[in-house]
Amino acid sequence: MEAFGAYSASKAAVRSFARTWSNELKGRGIRVNVVSPAWIETPGGTASFGDEETARAMKDHVAATVPKGRMGQPEEAAAAVAFLASEQSSYVVGSNLYVDGGANQI
Template identity: 80%
Template sequence: MGRFDGKTAVITGGSSGIGLASATLLADEGAHVFIIGRRDAEVGSAVETIGDDRATGVIGDVSNRADVDRLYAAVRARGRSIDVLVANAAVASFVSLEDTTEEHLDQIFGVNVRGLLFTVQKALPLLSDAASVILVGSTAADRGVEAFGAYAASKAAVRSLARTWTTELAPRGIRVNVVSPAWIETPGGMAAFGDDDAARAMKEHVAATVPRGRMGSPEEAAAVVAFLASPESSYVVGANLYVDGGANQV
């Protein structure tokens, strides 16, 4: 018997990285998962990996409100409420203050803040009482990494929204928490560093400076997502759990 038998989960950005690892883990423990991603091939591959009978894929971009509506229309068509919502979809790139453009700012905040906000807002009628809402933040919100300002600011907004929504949704018993990863080896995360040489240099830097001595895996972050989704974390509310190998803790 799994922790999520009979439960329904929605995971944005669920076709790769932490989103896919989370969807796979929740499905392995009994949930039916709905995932949304921007690329048809990746979403199809993710559904195949998770299992056609355990996952439903939707093609879409969370920064587009109509795509979010289509996601929840698919949930309604299955006739179920949402027990777990993981707002994971995000974009990242390094751009200095001097080089920041309206287009860059709109892209980062369009997905990471506006898309996340409407993902949660539009889920409200479907969320079951005592549902778990998990927002994926980043340790970047606490740091001053050069040329990462817009991304860091967007993730600081995620942390702030979690506090507000914790208060607003408490009467329904809905818990809101944040998972803040860093140094997780995902395709999107590594691509943000540039070419293969830059990514390799970053891995060496992490190995030399992070207490855990290595980068983390998507599965390690997914385990924390599953903990927050489960009754085991019933008294964890409004929290921000770091999954960073100790990088921001010492």
């Protein structure tokens, strides 16, 4: 993507922090993981697309670029966070969980 250098660098920094902090905090029993959502359909996010017609066109464009064929829902991102906060993920440390409908795999 053009003009997303700083955005991409900040995402990489967050992932790096997770790995580094996981190592630094392991003695305190603190696990650090990252959730990387892609296009999540929220009122604020879709409002930034502009008027209703433009928003529909953007949603269609996003859906065409994501293998799952749609934008994600807030509940889907929340479920990933809840998993990482639960005991079910007790052996997950320093990871990056993509919640992106497969967009990262393209």
